[in-house]
Amino acid sequence: MMKKFGEVILLLLLLLLFFVPHAEGTRYSLPGKPALTRCRSPEKETFTCWWEPGSDGGLPTTYALYYRKENSEMVYECPDYHTAGKNSCFFNKNDTSIWVNYNITVVASNALGSTFSDPVDIDVVYIVKPNPPEKVAVTVMEDKGWPFLRVSWEPPHKADTRSGWITLIYELRVKLDGENEWEMHLAGQQKMFNIFSLRSGGRYLVQVRCKPDHGFWSEWSSASHIKVPDYFHRERSVWILITVFFAFIFLIVSWCIHINSHSLKHCILPPVPGPKIRGFDKQLLKNGKSEDIFSALVVSDFPPTSSSNYEDLLVEYLEVYIPEEQELILEESKDLHDGCLKPKGSTFDSDSGRGSCDSHTLLMDKCGEAKDDEQQTDRDGSQTGSEAQRQQAAWEQEALTYAHEDMISPDMSSGRVKTWPSVFSPLPQYSLSPLSQPSSLETAKQHCLSDSLFPPASLSSYLTQPGQSTKEALRSSYSDFCSSNKQPHLLHPQPDARHHLQAHSDVNISSIGHKEAPAGLQLPTVQSTEYVEVHTVNEDDMVLLHPVPSGHSHGKGCLQMHQGEDYSKVNGVDKNNVLLLQRDVIEEQVDMCPCENQDMNGATESCCTSAQKSIPCIHTTLPVQEEKAVNGYVDTATMFPLPIH
Amino acid sequence: MAQRRTNGSKLLMTVLCVVAACRAVPVTDLLDRASQRSDRLHSLSTMLTQELKMPEMAPLCLTISAAFSVQVVTNSPSRLQDSHFPPIGRVIMPRPAMCHTSSLQTPNDKEQALQVSESDLLSLARSLLRAWVDPLLVLSSSANTLPHPAQNSISNKIQELQEHSKSLGDGLNVLSGKMGPAAQTMSLLPYRGGNDLGQDKISKLINFQFLLSCLRRDSHKIDSFLKVLRCRAARMQPEMC
Numbered sequence: 040m041m042k043k044f045g046e047v048i049l050l051l052l053l054l055l056l057f058f059v060p061h062a063e064g065t066r067y068s069l070p071g072k073p074a075l076t077r078c079r080s081p082e083k084e085t086f087t088c089w090w091e092p093g094s095d096g097g098l099p100t101t102y103a104l105y106y107r108k109e110n111s112e113m114v115y116e117c118p119d120y121h122t123a124g125k126n127s128c129f130f131n132k133n134d135t136s137i138w139v140n141y142n143i144t145v146v147a148s149n150a151l152g153s154t155f156s157d158p159v160d161i162d163v164v165y166i167v168k169p170n171p172p173e174k175v176a177v178t179v180m181e182d183k184g185w186p187f188l189r190v191s192w193e194p195p196h197k198a199d200t201r202s203g204w205i206t207l208i209y210e211l212r213v214k215l216d217g218e219n220e221w222e223m224h225l226a227g228q229q230k231m232f233n234i235f236s237l238r239s240g241g242r243y244l245v246q247v248r249c250k251p252d253h254g255f256w257s258e259w260s261s262a263s264h265i266k267v268p269d270y271f272h273r274e275r276s277v278w279i280l281i282t283v284f285f286a287f288i289f290l291i292v293s294w295c296i297h298i299n300s301h302s303l304k305h306c307i308l309p310p311v312p313g314p315k316i317r318g319f320d321k322q323l324l325k326n327g328k329s330e331d332i333f334s335a336l337v338v339s340d341f342p343p344t345s346s347s348n349y350e351d352l353l354v355e356y357l358e359v360y361i362p363e364e365q366e367l368i369l370e371e372s373k374d375l376h377d378g379c380l381k382p383k384g385s386t387f388d389s390d391s392g393r394g395s396c397d398s399h400t401l402l403m404d405k406c407g408e409a410k411d412d413e414q415q416t417d418r419d420g421s422q423t424g425s426e427a428q429r430q431q432a433a434w435e436q437e438a439l440t441y442a443h444e445d446m447i448s449p450d451m452s453s454g455r456v457k458t459w460p461s462v463f464s465p466l467p468q469y470s471l472s473p474l475s476q477p478s479s480l481e482t483a484k485q486h487c488l489s490d491s492l493f494p495p496a497s498l499s500s501y502l503t504q505p506g507q508s509t510k511e512a513l514r515s516s517y518s519d520f521c522s523s524n525k526q527p528h529l530l531h532p533q534p535d536a537r538h539h540l541q542a543h544s545d546v547n548i549s550s551i552g553h554k555e556a557p558a559g560l561q562l563p564t565v566q567s568t569e570y571v572e573v574h575t576v577n578e579d580d581m582v583l584l585h586p587v588p589s590g591h592s593h594g595k596g597c598l599q600m601h602q603g604e605d606y607s608k609v610n611g612v613d614k615n616n617v618l619l620l621q622r623d624v625i626e627e628q629v630d631m632c633p634c635e636n637q638d639m640n641g642a643t644e645s646c647c648t649s650a651q652k653s654i655p656c657i658h659t660t661l662p663v664q665e666e667k668a669v670n671g672y673v674d675t676a677t678m679f680p681l682p683i684h
Numbered sequence: 685m686a687q688r689r690t691n692g693s694k695l696l697m698t699v700l701c702v703v704a705a706c707r708a709v710p711v712t713d714l715l716d717r718a719s720q721r722s723d724r725l726h727s728l729s730t731m732l733t734q735e736l737k738m739p740e741m742a743p744l745c746l747t748i749s750a751a752f753s754v755q756v757v758t759n760s761p762s763r764l765q766d767s768h769f770p771p772i773g774r775v776i777m778p779r780p781a782m783c784h785t786s787s788l789q790t791p792n793d794k795e796q797a798l799q800v801s802e803s804d805l806l807s808l809a810r811s812l813l814r815a816w817v818d819p820l821l822v823l824s825s826s827a828n829t830l831p832h833p834a835q836n837s838i839s840n841k842i843q844e845l846q847e848h849s850k851s852l853g854d855g856l857n858v859l860s861g862k863m864g865p866a867a868q869t870m871s872l873l874p875y876r877g878g879n880d881l882g883q884d885k886i887s888k889l890i891n892f893q894f895l896l897s898c899l900r901r902d903s904h905k906i907d908s909f910l911k912v913l914r915c916r917a918a919r920m921q922p923e924m925c
Binding site: 083084109110132135136137138139140162164199200201202203204206228229230252253 | 723726727730779780781790792793794795797798901904905907908911912913914915916922923924925
């Protein structure tokens with residue numbers, strides 16, 4: 040019974056022992072497999088091996104290192120576990136043999152058992168990794184004024200390089216304090232090294248390491264700091280040299296530019312091409328008929344041979360409708376024109392008003408009024424058609440009034456007519472304007488020949504002959520006047536303006552302008568009444584005139600394909616001081632743009648703001664006839680390409 | 685007649701001068717050059733062993749049966765786990781003690797090495813070098829048909845090894861003539877491996893690798909001895925060491 044009881048108790052104890060660990064939740068096992076991580080010999084005389092323990096299996100584990108040399112089967116245990124730290128084995132000189140293979144194994148043991156690591160074979164001569172070099176000294180030395188660093192060191196004290204047992208080669212690295220990049224230098228077997236190319240005033244760090252001839256690099260020695268003294272004065276002279284050099288270069292370059300300034304200017308800013316040759320038809324040139332081209336240039340009547348011709352050609356008066364503002368300017372300059380004007384009393388123009396020589400002053404007034412009206416109408420509406428209507432009405436009004444005033448003040452015209460005669464050049468080639476000009480509200484310009492366009496002195500030459508009131512003749516050619524520079528509006532006479540003129544009955548010009556042309560005169564037909572429009576009046580009292588295309592509405596815009604007739608050419612002046620216009624057919628597109636006459640001297644340019652087609656800009660320069668330019672003629676011929684006669 | 689004499693004497697003088705100039709080559713210089721050669725020799729053999737230890741060997745290892753006791757000669761220091769031979773496969777590798785030069789008694793540590801006289805050191809170096817002339821021929825011929833991807837590079841290196849070995853041997857012969865009769869003695873270490881490294885591919889590779897490992901060690905020995913000699917001869921020039 041006691042036996043049984045004892046057995047039961049034993050069984051219980053065993054069960055307890057068995058189950059208690061399970062009850063506690065821990066499991067004990069064999070230790071994990073350790074592994075040798077590295078072995079190292081600093082001087083080829085001793086070496087150390089380190090291992091990495093595995094899991095301990097929950098129980099206290101002990102580690103043991105066993106080794107075996109290649110020649111014998113004797114297994115030895117590690118002689119020293121402590122010198123090199125934890126999990127290490129240190130082999131001192133007595134235990135180290137070189138050129139002998141060691142077979143090393145680490146064993147981990149705990150209460151449950153032991154685990155062997157994988158064996159590792161090593162030969163001491165192949166695992167040499169020395170200590171870093173010692174006593175690294177850095178000094179600053181000078182070489183002809185330029186500083187350099189001299190680095191010197193000593194091999195690690197353990198390594199026996201004196202006997203040649205171990206041969207070390209060194210390497211050092213330098214960097215500026217604060218930078219990231221090191222400069223490496225291989226020093227070979229020497230124990231001293233010079234570093235050049237230092238930054239003045241820089242602070243450097245130097246490190247050295249070594250390696251046996253067949254082994255591993257050591258760690259870097261601790262950094263040595265050194266400060267390089269300033270040698271700034273050297274750098275300054277360098278800067279001076281650089282400055283002088285660049286100044287010299289600059290001088291040379293500027294001198295070269297100066298020498299070649301002319302050609303450079305031509306390169307960078309090419310000169311604006313000169314004006315077109317008057318009478319030179321581009322179209323014909325393109326067609327290639329040289330005879331036609333050059334014949335166009337030939338002016339049959341040039342130079343004027345007889346005074347009578349001259350007289351005929353010279354147009355004394357033109358009806359100008361100028362705005363009110365311009366009147367004042369005109370009045371100012373009237374005295375200048377006195378000498379130029381022929382006494383107006385010589386001829387009465389049957390024209391009731393506008394073109395009347397005698398009633399210049401009145402005419403001007405009326406013009407100004409009409410202008411104002413037109414201006415206002417323009418401002419009101421942008422429709423040129425309606426404006427034309429209004430203008431038409433205004434025109435009629437004025438014409439009527441002028442008719443009366445003509446008689447009243449014939450003498451006053453003398454002071455005012457100045458503008459008109461000068462408008463027409465003696466040359467027949469001058470055309471007031473191509474009458475076939477499209478005109479929008481903005482683009483419609485009126486060619487007003489006004490003395491304001493020309494310098495006063497120039498008028499004298501023109502106002503000599505036609506004493507008649509050729510104004511009438513001119514008048515018919517003009518239907519519109521520019522009211523202002525900013526708002527050139529078109530006073531486009533209606534095709535039936537002729538009637539108005541005729542109604543006034545004193546318009547001989549109308550016959551010129553509208554009816555069948557007398558000899559030499561080409562008058563616009565009734566159907567295609569061409570009017571010269573006052574382009575603008577600039578501040579110098581120059582009225583720019585544009586031919587107005589007949590029958591074309593103003594509102595068509597700047598550009599208009601026109602196949603009308605051009606009556607902008609003055610063929611001559613007949614004995615009645617009637618302006619004879621030449622009838623030309625113009626097929627070009629003329630871009631009439633609202634540009635201002637800029638040049639007092641007659642070179643007028645109308646820049647086209649809405650240039651779309653072939654003739655972007657119309658230059659009304661007077662290149663050839665300088666006298667005309669001086670006198671201020673608006674060379675409408677140059678404004679538009681002239682048709683070839 | 686007198687002219688002939690002067691000519692003859694001149695010739696003699698020039699010959700003497702040349703001989704004197706030739707003799708003027710210092711031993712330290714010769715040793716320096718010799719140690720440079722041996723350094724190159726050892727570097728080449730190290731590279732060869734590393735080149736051979738390529739992953740291609742791993743599948744070979746797996747096929748080796750575990751019946752034989754095997755040692756994985758991992759000569760790569762420090763990185764002991766960095767073995768190209770997986771631990772599972774054991775390679776039939778002859779032990780380093782089975783090198784044909786193992787019979788030569790060489791110092792095993794520094795103290796022993798420093799106690800050896802210069803002539804003995806030189807004699808050891810020469811003997812070792814001499815022992816490898818024949819095996820290098822075998823290696824060279826085997827390298828041409830070596831079943832290895834880097835076979836071409838290996839073959840070139842072995843070629844270079846042979847050249848260096850020959851020139852070093854010649855140089856050491858000259859040196860030994862300068863250092864006395866004791867230096868002239870040499871030990872014979874015949875190579876008995878035969879002309880063939882193996883019949884099958886695996887054994888061929890293994891034997892090739894084994895030979896190279898032996899060569900690596902021996903070249904290191906030669907290099908060490910010569911450098912010790914160099915340092916000893918250049919007592920006046922400590923920067924040599």
